[in-house]
Amino acid sequence: MFKINDNYLKLPGSYLFSTIGKKVREYSQANPEKEIIRLGIGDVTQPLAPAIITALHKAVDEMGASETFRGYAPDLGYEFLREAIAEGDYRARGCEIAADEIFVSDGAKCDSGNIQEIFSLDNKIAVCDPVYPVYVDTNAMAGRTGVYEEASGKWSNVIYMPCTAENGFAPELPKETPDMIYLCFPNNPTGAAITKDALQEWVDYANREGAVIIYDAAYEAYISEDGVPHSIYECEGARTCAIELKSFSKNAGFTGVRLGYTVIPKELKCGGTSLHSLWARRHGTKYNGAPYIVQRAGEAVYSKEGKAQLADQVAYYMKNAKVICEGLREAGYTVSGGVNAPYIWLKTPGTMTSWEFFDYLLEKANVVGTPGSGFGPSGEGYFRLTAFGTYENTVRAIGRIRAL
């Protein structure tokens, strides 16, 4: 008689964004005349840049002709893309990362969910609190997190590192030593950045304690200030303790195109075993590569035209971030983020909980955001807005909130 993986049954409720989607659908069905503006889920709204569209059409034509058709992609991804990444995202920034340390995938969500598979079930994880839910939920599914305690909103076997206004949304080194440390900077959901010096402390800590850092740099393209690292490999010693995850979703608008990559330096080892070889084995056994046409689109991101067009796209969204930050501050809200990240993190007014504020905004302003408590217990009393809407909708949404 077969049995299921009952770790799944320990998961509380459904995935955050499914719950939000359901609430919005229900409100919308009950109030079909209301026009809802979505600044909740981190989905982009600008169309793909012309350089990417051109690359896609060209690759599609190649797939239609015998001489240029491509079947299965190489395990790690096409050389043309891995070389473009190694040059554009690493060597150009003085980081020593080789093309064969880059694993192309269909997105950072999959990678951040799958990466835990190559680690022991006995490892203990540490996460920022609040945090992108995928890190914790996928470890829970694997059975690494103990039991979920409804009252505290915490798992019994997870080290939470609170990031609140009190510590400037920067995690402190945990008292208990973790085995795996998930860090995401610029941060989702708080929009906070980390300085290079502060990140260097984490790298030193991980090397000293024998921990591995899983560094999610999905929002790197939004960094506007100096002294904020674009990659963890800008820090000395990161090659022996850190895995980096990158996405094309936010810098190039690929949320519906699907492309990402993971970097595992060959020096990152446990005893004699390199994590690179384990991830290569996983890739070879469970994955069959990102589509050829999508990998060509990824290559175009690093072309001269692509870079210029995408810099404009990022600037467009950051203009929205400014509208949100300034508008909310003028309306009396306490706001952070939005400078090196497309996320704005605000304190809910008075004693309102995050979900109360979600309902309030949805009903009174017809604006959708994301309740901070959905990202962890220390997110309670906070709320996330994203800069990924259109400029026009962003201005209108903030106008509605100010009018409340």
Next chain:
Amino acid sequence: MFKINDNYLKLPGSYLFSTIGKKVREYSQANPEKEIIRLGIGDVTQPLAPAIITALHKAVDEMGASETFRGYAPDLGYEFLREAIAEGDYRARGCEIAADEIFVSDGAKCDSGNIQEIFSLDNKIAVCDPVYPVYVDTNAMAGRTGVYEEASGKWSNVIYMPCTAENGFAPELPKETPDMIYLCFPNNPTGAAITKDALQEWVDYANREGAVIIYDAAYEAYISEDGVPHSIYECEGARTCAIELKSFSKNAGFTGVRLGYTVIPKELKCGGTSLHSLWARRHGTKYNGAPYIVQRAGEAVYSKEGKAQLADQVAYYMKNAKVICEGLREAGYTVSGGVNAPYIWLKTPGTMTSWEFFDYLLEKANVVGTPGSGFGPSGEGYFRLTAFGTYENTVRAIGRIRAL
């Protein structure tokens, strides 16, 4: 101090096709003047059909315009594709499968590797022997297969169901009752098909014993004979015991495009928990959908033009299968498969092992095939050739083998 998942260290050598690739590369580098014909890996060679190219271009244009741009796809896949699948692959064949029982993915390799995650680590699996290596390797990575015994080529905690000439390459009901049964028909690697009556016996067995069948129907489009089921849901009672995996790789040439789907009927339960809800949770947490443009390409597979063009493509490959079967038989080989499947399974001559025959064919005929022993111990003494080459290359390869 972090630890790795040491189940990975139990895996023997590297993935079959990586080993073949390495051997071919080495031979090719040592003998650059030799022209190698590849009938080994199951990769297609015909370009994408015109109806699919048109759909891809149209979808790319949509992604380039604000009004039609699409970001994150719905968790289960776009309705337009799931409806086309439900109608084309199921309702049209009298199978009762609803669109919301279909989970669109980036391919059957990922699905067949990931599906084990929703099951208990205590479950015991049964596989055909020989078998597609992904089923066993991914269960080994999860820790479900015990230890690998070099001498027998078997895992201590796996039920092997030999498929050899003696039983007509059809697995018999195992003596020990498994929890999870992997079946693939038409079969990779033997090319054998199963009759509807024989498959009904498996469905009845699974329902009786409380086992779940994971049914890989990736080669369904190659079925040419009556009485051979295109889906396990043609069998009565399959909705309470079977998951079906499907690929667009072989029926539509999508090996480099990446699209597949998994069917989980809502009646398939363990106690009160539906497997559908577990897989939906996995999809929502660890996956972000197949690219929009690829899902539109998938939709075109079910259009009138798409169907006609792809029927021609399948016929093209099956003409190759005939060339291989007839040529080898005339050369004195014992051959099976190739009638309802794109794979031809042959007995190696005399006392040659599978790998000896691989080296022999590579060196003497410059033809690459796949050693049967790479698929499991009962594959020893057999060899797989695929019909996915070009017609010209297939004719030349068989000519070379006959000339030996």
